[in-house]
Amino acid sequence: MTPFLILTLLSTCLWTPTAATPQGDSLSMFLALPKCAQPCTINALTAGGCDLFNATAVAECSCTNVPLKAGMSLCVQDNCPWADQKKAAFISYNQCKDFTHESRQGEIYATGLACLIIPFVFIALRYYARFLIAKGLWWDDWMMMIAMVSHIGGCACIFVATNLGFGQHLWNVYPGNTEEMLKLFHVVQNFYIVIQVSAKLSLVLLYWRIFPTRWFRVALRCSIVWLVVHGLGFILFVNFQCNPMAAVWDRSIEDAKCLSLNGIAWAGGASAIFEDVVILLLPIPEVMKLQLTLQKKIAVYMMFAVGSFACLTSIIRLKYVHLFGNTKDESWENVDVLIWSIMEVSVAVVCACLPALRPLFLKVPGFFTSNGSKGGSSSGVATPAKNNSSNNNTPVRADVKGTRGSGASSTADGYSSRRPSTSAFRGARARPGFEDLSMDRDEVPFATRGAVERAPEETELADLEKGVGIAR
Structure with missing residues (x-):
C-alpha cells in the first residue's frame, strides 16, 4: 500500500503543472525528507484525506490541517533521531511558512503584561505605605521585593520565548529557535519557584512582625524552614532533572536520563496548595484570643487570610499540569499551564501585599470605618x-x-x-x-x-x- 501511495504522489507531482510552485513542489519536498519521515508523511496525508492527485492541494492540506500535522510530527519524533527530526522540521517549516497558522501568542502577551503591571502597582503602593508610615522596610518587604524582581525576570523570559515561537504549534516554530525557546522556558520555571516561595515568606514574616506569642513564633520558624527547604529542593529538581543537565533543552542528547517533569510539577503544585492552606490557618488561634466581637475577629482574620487566596489559582493550575512534560507539542500544549502559572504568582504577590496596604485604605473615606467614624x-x-x-x-x-x-x-x-x-x-x-x-x-x-x-x-x-x- 505504501509503495503505491509513494508512486501516486510522485506521478502527481511530476505531471501537475503547479508542481514547480513553492507550495506545490511536493516532489522535491518528499525526496528531501529523511527516509524515516517519508512513511509518516504518506500515512498522514492519506489519513487526512488529502487529494494526492493535486500537488497544490497536498501542500495546503498538509499545512493547514492541524490533526494531520500533529500526527505527522508525532510519528517523526517517535521514529527519527534528532538530526533527522530537525531536517524534516526545516523542510516542513519552509513549505508551510506562508500559510496562516493558529497562535496563542496574543494571549500570552496580554496575560503577561497585565500580570506584570498589576503586581507592580501593588508593590509600589506597599512601599509607599511603608515609607510613609513606618519610614523604612522590614524583612517581609524585602522578600516581596525579591518576588517582584523575579516576576519581572520571568515575564521578560516569557516575552522573549513567545517572540521565538512559544504559543504556536511546534511544527510551525522556526527549528533554529527551538533550543533557545526551551532554554528560556526552563529559566521561567526557576523564577516561578523563587516568586512563589518569596511571596509566602513575606506573609510569614508579616505574621512574625505582628504576633509575639512564643508558640506562634515556633510555628513560624518551622514554616520558614519548610518554605526555604521546599524552594531549594524544587530548584535542584528542576535544574538537575536530566543527566546531563543540558538535555532539558538540547534534544540532540538522546542518551540522557531524566526524571519525570510531570511528576515534579504535580509535587510542586500539591505542596504549594498545602503551604497556602497552612498559612491561611496560622493566624486563627492568635485572632481568636483578641477581645473583639465575632464580626471584628472575622474582619481581622480576613485581612490576613486574603494573603493566601493565591491557592485558588494554584488549584485551577493543576487542571493543566497533566500535559506538562507529557507532550510532543510543548510550545502549544504548555500555554495553559504557563498562563495559569503567571496568574498564580501574580495573585500571590498582590494578595501578599494587601494586608500591608491597610494604612492607605484607611485614608480613603469609608474604608475600615470604626465605631461609626468615617475613615477613622x-x-x-x-x-x-x-x-x-x-x-x-x-x-x-x-x-x-x-x-x-x-x-x-x-x-x-x-x-x-x-x-x-x-x-x-x-x-x-x-x-x-x-x-x-x-x-x-x-x-x-x-x-x-x-x-x-x-x-x-x-x-x-x-x-x-x-x-x-x-x-x-
Whole structure:
C-alpha cells in the first residue's frame, strides 16, 4: 500500500503543472525528507484525506490541517533521531511558512503584561505605605521585593520565548529557535519557584512582625524552614532533572536520563496548595484570643487570610499540569499551564501585599470605618493616657497583659504597677488595640488583649515608628 501511495504522489507531482510552485513542489519536498519521515508523511496525508492527485492541494492540506500535522510530527519524533527530526522540521517549516497558522501568542502577551503591571502597582503602593508610615522596610518587604524582581525576570523570559515561537504549534516554530525557546522556558520555571516561595515568606514574616506569642513564633520558624527547604529542593529538581543537565533543552542528547517533569510539577503544585492552606490557618488561634466581637475577629482574620487566596489559582493550575512534560507539542500544549502559572504568582504577590496596604485604605473615606467614624480619626491612633497624678505608682493601663518592652508587670486586671518615664511620652503615640480599627500607624492594629492604649518607652517607640511591630 505504501509503495503505491509513494508512486501516486510522485506521478502527481511530476505531471501537475503547479508542481514547480513553492507550495506545490511536493516532489522535491518528499525526496528531501529523511527516509524515516517519508512513511509518516504518506500515512498522514492519506489519513487526512488529502487529494494526492493535486500537488497544490497536498501542500495546503498538509499545512493547514492541524490533526494531520500533529500526527505527522508525532510519528517523526517517535521514529527519527534528532538530526533527522530537525531536517524534516526545516523542510516542513519552509513549505508551510506562508500559510496562516493558529497562535496563542496574543494571549500570552496580554496575560503577561497585565500580570506584570498589576503586581507592580501593588508593590509600589506597599512601599509607599511603608515609607510613609513606618519610614523604612522590614524583612517581609524585602522578600516581596525579591518576588517582584523575579516576576519581572520571568515575564521578560516569557516575552522573549513567545517572540521565538512559544504559543504556536511546534511544527510551525522556526527549528533554529527551538533550543533557545526551551532554554528560556526552563529559566521561567526557576523564577516561578523563587516568586512563589518569596511571596509566602513575606506573609510569614508579616505574621512574625505582628504576633509575639512564643508558640506562634515556633510555628513560624518551622514554616520558614519548610518554605526555604521546599524552594531549594524544587530548584535542584528542576535544574538537575536530566543527566546531563543540558538535555532539558538540547534534544540532540538522546542518551540522557531524566526524571519525570510531570511528576515534579504535580509535587510542586500539591505542596504549594498545602503551604497556602497552612498559612491561611496560622493566624486563627492568635485572632481568636483578641477581645473583639465575632464580626471584628472575622474582619481581622480576613485581612490576613486574603494573603493566601493565591491557592485558588494554584488549584485551577493543576487542571493543566497533566500535559506538562507529557507532550510532543510543548510550545502549544504548555500555554495553559504557563498562563495559569503567571496568574498564580501574580495573585500571590498582590494578595501578599494587601494586608500591608491597610494604612492607605484607611485614608480613603469609608474604608475600615470604626465605631461609626468615617475613615477613622485624623491621626489614626489612640490618644496616650494622661498623666493626672504625681505618684510614680499610679497605675497605667496596659494594652497587653504581660507585654514585654516597657518592663511593666501587668496585674490581673490589666494595669501596670510601673509608671513610664516622662521622656517616653514626648512625641509618643499610644499603641491602640484591635478595638480601634481605624489605626493607620502599621499594617494592622497590634494589641492582642486588654484595654486600648499604653504608652511605650523610647526603645519600643523607635520600633513602632519603624513599623517593626511588637517585637523583632
